[in-house]
Amino acid sequence: MSDDCRSASSIWGDVEYTAIRELRGPLAVVEGVTGVGWDEFVRITLESGEQRHGLVLEVDRGLAVVQVLEDTTGMDPRGIRVAFTGGPLRIPVGPGWLGRVCNGRGDPIDGGPPVFGHTSVAVGGSPINPLRREPPSEPVLTGVGAVDALTTLVRGQKLPVFSTAGLPHLELAAQIAAQSTAGGESFSVVFAGMGLTHPDASFVRDALEERSAAGELVLLLNTADDPVIERILTPRLALTIAEELAFTSGRHVLVVMSDMTSYAEALREVSAARGEIPARRAYPGYLYSDLASLYERCGRLRGRPGSVTVLPVLTMPAGDITHPVPDLTGYITEGQIVLSRETHALGVYPPVDALSSLSRLMRKGAGPGRTRADHLDIAAQLLAALARARQVRELADLVGEAALSPTDRRHLVFEEAFLRRFVDQRRDQSRPLDQTLETAWQVLLTLPRSQLSMLPAALLDAHGAREDPGAEEEDSGENSERSMEYGERSMEYDERGAVE
Amino acid sequence: MRTPAPDEVEAALEPVRTELLRAAHAETVALLTRADREAAELLDGARAEARTILEEARREGEAQGAAAARDVRARARRAARAHELTARREAYEELRRRVTERVRELRNAPHYASVLGRLTGHTRRLLGPDAEVIVHPEGGLVARVPGRRVDCTLDALAARALDRAGAEAETLWAP
Numbered sequence: 089m090s091d092d093c094r095s096a097s098s099i100w101g102d103v104e105y106t107a108i109r110e111l112r113g114p115l116a117v118v119e120g121v122t123g124v125g126w127d128e129f130v131r132i133t134l135e136s137g138e139q140r141h142g143l144v145l146e147v148d149r150g151l152a153v154v155q156v157l158e159d160t161t162g163m164d165p166r167g168i169r170v171a172f173t174g175g176p177l178r179i180p181v182g183p184g185w186l187g188r189v190c191n192g193r194g195d196p197i198d199g200g201p202p203v204f205g206h207t208s209v210a211v212g213g214s215p216i217n218p219l220r221r222e223p224p225s226e227p228v229l230t231g232v233g234a235v236d237a238l239t240t241l242v243r244g245q246k247l248p249v250f251s252t253a254g255l256p257h258l259e260l261a262a263q264i265a266a267q268s269t270a271g272g273e274s275f276s277v278v279f280a281g282m283g284l285t286h287p288d289a290s291f292v293r294d295a296l297e298e299r300s301a302a303g304e305l306v307l308l309l310n311t312a313d314d315p316v317i318e319r320i321l322t323p324r325l326a327l328t329i330a331e332e333l334a335f336t337s338g339r340h341v342l343v344v345m346s347d348m349t350s351y352a353e354a355l356r357e358v359s360a361a362r363g364e365i366p367a368r369r370a371y372p373g374y375l376y377s378d379l380a381s382l383y384e385r386c387g388r389l390r391g392r393p394g395s396v397t398v399l400p401v402l403t404m405p406a407g408d409i410t411h412p413v414p415d416l417t418g419y420i421t422e423g424q425i426v427l428s429r430e431t432h433a434l435g436v437y438p439p440v441d442a443l444s445s446l447s448r449l450m451r452k453g454a455g456p457g458r459t460r461a462d463h464l465d466i467a468a469q470l471l472a473a474l475a476r477a478r479q480v481r482e483l484a485d486l487v488g489e490a491a492l493s494p495t496d497r498r499h500l501v502f503e504e505a506f507l508r509r510f511v512d513q514r515r516d517q518s519r520p521l522d523q524t525l526e527t528a529w530q531v532l533l534t535l536p537r538s539q540l541s542m543l544p545a546a547l548l549d550a551h552g553a554r555e556d557p558g559a560e561e562e563d564s565g566e567n568s569e570r571s572m573e574y575g576e577r578s579m580e581y582d583e584r585g586a587v588e
Numbered sequence: 589m590r591t592p593a594p595d596e597v598e599a600a601l602e603p604v605r606t607e608l609l610r611a612a613h614a615e616t617v618a619l620l621t622r623a624d625r626e627a628a629e630l631l632d633g634a635r636a637e638a639r640t641i642l643e644e645a646r647r648e649g650e651a652q653g654a655a656a657a658r659d660v661r662a663r664a665r666r667a668a669r670a671h672e673l674t675a676r677r678e679a680y681e682e683l684r685r686r687v688t689e690r691v692r693e694l695r696n697a698p699h700y701a702s703v704l705g706r707l708t709g710h711t712r713r714l715l716g717p718d719a720e721v722i723v724h725p726e727g728g729l730v731a732r733v734p735g736r737r738v739d740c741t742l743d744a745l746a747a748r749a750l751d752r753a754g755a756e757a758e759t760l761w762a763p
Binding site: 102103104105106107119120169180182184187196198199200201202204205206294297298300301516 | 655662665666669670673674676677679680681714715734735736737738739754755757758
């Protein structure tokens with residue numbers, strides 16, 4: 089980044105320090121410094137003219153410990169010049185970021201010039217006065233049926249995706265980033281990829297190509313082989329860019345951060361290099377406040393247009409939801425979307441575990457005047473029926489399906505329909521909310537009317553709910569599986585033939 | 589008991605024969621009807637299945653075609669965008685090169701000595717009066733004390749000025 093320190097450094101040249109006591113791993117110890125502050129951004133010039141960057145970790149009398157973002161590999165302590173910029177890392181902000189692809193440090197990797205902006209802002213951000221916060225409201229529609237209907241994302245909310253390795257969380261994050269909208273209002277996405285493998289990074293670029301070309305996307309890609317310290321900057325950069333796009337330019341901005349576990353591991357690595365006392369699973373004791381300093385940057389501001397919505401994706405090592413990263417994230421965020429290995433094994437995408445997922449602010453973004461009058465009732469009824477279906481499934485494991493009551497058996501049919509017809513959708517399919525809710529109705533109507541007690545009678549009448557939905561299906565013979573339908577019919581004929 | 593005359597047997601068996609024949613006919617008709625119906629149904633089923641397969645194939649073909657078209661469009665868009673960004677970067681690099689050249693020309697300006705004097709004053713303010721000041725062959729100067737250094741070469745000054753200009757560079761490609 090060529091212009092981070094623009095506002096801080098003098099055009100006539102500042103003092104550069106040349107006495108390097110030691111280079112160790114990512115750390116450089118500089119001697120004889122004066123007036124250097126903690127977390128100050130550092131520009132390091134090598135003898136070859138190559139520039140690297142760093143952050144001040146520690147200052148003690150005349151000694152400064154600098155963490156080199158690009159690592160100290162290949163550096164000769166005798167030929168290094170270190171300039172302190174007098175302030176924390178700043179980046180230019182503005183719409184110049186839209187349509188650009190940069191690395192985790194904000195340097196372009198799309199072949200273009202540096203990103204310019206008329207103002208520069210410290211990436212650390214500043215906490216929002218709680219009294220200036222406007223409560224989140226109005227939905228962000230993701231085009232993913234299961235998310236929109238059951239865990240509606242609300243503008244200004246922070247809603248994490250909890251996943252485990254091997255599940256398609258990156259696909260889901262990219263799909264949400266590619267197709268989310270804010271009801272026709274100006275909308276942008278900042279996607280911060282952290283610790284991505286190269287195939288993953290290239291997948292994300294491809295998936296978001298259209299949005300990027302439309303000038304609605306900022307893509308920051310920190311790959312797995314990039315310097316680990318850079319990974320700590322990536323989400324902060326993303327949020328700083330998003331805040332300006334939202335609160336100055338009046339856009340609704342969705343910040344997708346994947347994978348936050350990778351970020352937390354980078355934090356652990358840096359903490360270990362600093363020699364800090366480790367806490368749970370060797371993560372630093374301040375993991376909670378560090379994560380909060382990121383997640384709490386979302387929201388809406390009184391008297392300002394726009395909103396920042398955060399969708400962090402994190403993988404739970406070994407599927408352990410009590411692991412410090414999901415555990416602490418869960419304390420800060422407003423709900424979670426949980427992906428399930430079992431649903432994934434059934435070949436359903438997205439493998440959302442609806443019963444474990446929750447959007448705590450859903451009521452502020454869905455329902456009459458926001459999405460559709462029947463939205464909240466449908467969601468409640470779907471979840472209630474699903475909970476019953478899960479109990480029935482457990483019972484069936486014990487006593488066998490044949491011993492279940494007809495109503496219980498209808499719940500199993502409902503669960504199957506829920507997964508196959510409602511949750512399952514193509515990875516490139518953006519499902520409009522109306523279609524999602526209509527599909528939800530179709531799925532609910534596989535249950536007897538008496539089981540749909542959470543839906544108003546008028547709506548049940550309007551949708552033709554019946555006490556014997558199974559009979560209706562047989563009568564009409566309408567089934568999505570045509571080949572099965574034919575098979576069933578020919579079996580009926582065989583039976584009739586035998587009677588004759 | 590006597591053996592019945594053949595014509596009597598004939599007469600007695602007639603109803604049985606008639607009935608057997610009728611039953612056989614009826615069964616044949618029923619069988620034929622059923623066979624016809626089953627054949628018709630099988631045919632209907634097969635036709636429906638063929639239609640489904642065709643529709644499915646058509647849908648799949650359309651989806652594949654659309655996906656391929658989307659890929660081609662995405663590739664073209666990406667190539668166009670890459671060209672545009674490369675052109676911008678080249679314009680920006682050219683600007684930096686020209687600005688650096690123009691600043692270097694300051695060496696031949698009549699007031700160059702006074703520029704050096706001001707730069708020397710600046711470096712001594714930062715590093716103290718004992719600083720060693722070396723005039724750089726490319727223009728400007730570098731001042732040093734042990735462990736510290738100030739770079740006031742003309743190239744460095746030009747680079748810093750360009751960095752400060754920042755967003756103004758965008759006028760190079762702004763419509």
